[in-house]
Amino acid sequence: MAEKVPEKVLVVDDEPSLVELVTYNLKRAGYETVTAGDGEEALQVAERENPDLVVLDLMLPKLDGFEVCKALRQVSAVPIVMLTARTDEVDRVVGLELGADDYVLKPFSPRELVARVKAILRRAALDRQTAGGAPERGATAAGGRSIAAGPLLIDPDKHRATVAGQALPLTYTEFKILWTLASSPGRVFERDALLTRVWGEDFFGDARTVDVHVRHLRQKLQEGGAEGEFIETVRGVGYRFRE
Numbered sequence: 001m002a003e004k005v006p007e008k009v010l011v012v013d014d015e016p017s018l019v020e021l022v023t024y025n026l027k028r029a030g031y032e033t034v035t036a037g038d039g040e041e042a043l044q045v046a047e048r049e050n051p052d053l054v055v056l057d058l059m060l061p062k063l064d065g066f067e068v069c070k071a072l073r074q075v076s077a078v079p080i081v082m083l084t085a086r087t088d089e090v091d092r093v094v095g096l097e098l099g100a101d102d103y104v105l106k107p108f109s110p111r112e113l114v115a116r117v118k119a120i121l122r123r124a125a126l127d128r129q130t131a132g133g134a135p136e137r138g139a140t141a142a143g144g145r146s147i148a149a150g151p152l153l154i155d156p157d158k159h160r161a162t163v164a165g166q167a168l169p170l171t172y173t174e175f176k177i178l179w180t181l182a183s184s185p186g187r188v189f190e191r192d193a194l195l196t197r198v199w200g201e202d203f204f205g206d207a208r209t210v211d212v213h214v215r216h217l218r219q220k221l222q223e224g225g226a227e228g229e230f231i232e233t234v235r236g237v238g239y240r241f242r243e
Contacts, residue, residue, distance in 0.1 A: 007121055008032045010051035012042040012068065013083065014061055022055060025110040026117065039063025043071055051078060053121055055113070056100070058084040058091065066098055073099035077159075077172050079120045083108070096212040099171045102199070119199070124172065147182045149242075152226050154182055163224040173198060174217045177210075181231060181241035190238040214239055 009031045013019050016037075023033040034049045036042040038061040046054065054072065058065035069080055082095045085106040095103055102116050147154040151164040159175055161168045170178065176198045181189060189197070191207035199209075218231055232240050 006030055006032045007052040008034065008049060009117060010034050010036065010042070010046055010049060010054045012036045012039075012054065012060065012065075013057040014038060014059075015057075018057075021110060022113065025114050029114050029118065031117070037061075039065070039068045042068050046072060046076070046078070052124070053079045053081065053117060055081050055083060055117070058082055058095065066094060069095060069098045069100055073169070073171060077170070077175070079124060079172050081113070081116055081120065083113075093208075093212055096209060097216050099174075099216075101171065101173045120172075123176070123199075147179075149182065149185075149230060150226070152221070152230060154179055163221070163226045166224060168220050168224045170217070170220060173213055174220070177213055177217055178231075181239060185241045186243040188234045188237055188240045194238065210239075 009026050011019055011022050011026070011033055012035070013022070014037050019035050019037075023035060026033050034045055034051065036045045040062045042054075042056070042060070043063070045051075056065050056068060060068065063071070065082055065084070069082070072078060072080065079102075080100045082100045082103040083106060084091055084095070084103060101120055104113055104116060146156070152161065153163075154161045156179060159172075161170055161175060161178055177194065180194065180197050191210045194210050195207060214231060218229075221230055230242055232242055234240060
């Protein structure tokens with residue numbers, strides 16, 4: 001039996017001691033690591049190494065974390081965990097809107113960061129491997145069953161959504177939300193239920209994270225030419241996919 005290739009994590013931070021701490025703990029958890037010390041180097045390493053996940057500091061030389069996240073999202077759906085010393089919620093919201101999948105506030109516990117990385121990569125692995133039914137904490141659809149709603153086609157095998165044949169630039173998390181809602185049209189998902197389905201039970205964030213990703217998802221659907229409101233808000237409860 002072939003030996004399993006360890007998943008690769010790119011750690012981007014300009015503090016050598018923090019990079020050393022993070023990479024040490026990720027390696028202990030079984031991950032391969034590559035590093036970058038500024039924003040420009042981060043993009044170069046990401047293109048060369050094709051990591052499975054990026055741990056990205058917000059405050060970086062040359063290009064900050066926002067710019068790096070935005071640039072990565074133009075070419076890749078790789079999961080991104082942002083590190084930020086800022087306590088301002090606006091910064092976290094902006095990071096999520098640019099396509100980050102999660103964030104960790106400094107100072108943080110290495111165990112917490114590794115737990116977040118594990119949770120995201122586990123969901124990504126389940127998306128590639130799991131078959132059967134509506135998604136449960138990372139599962140995709142069975143047998144390549146796609147969902148069609150007007151011009152919108154959601155293909156779980158390719159992890160891609162298209163409008164009239166044109167692919168939407170969805171992040172990993174945005175696709176997960178869209179697939180979860182579309183798999184049960186008409187069903188209302190509370191925000192906490194979506195957090196569990198999409199992010200997993202060990203996610204540390206709050207329900208407002210869902211609102212940010214749904215807003216970004218709606219914008220991409222509209223910009224992609226999907227007319228009408230596919231994702232409806234149920235005030236005070238959550239969201240549902242239009243029947």
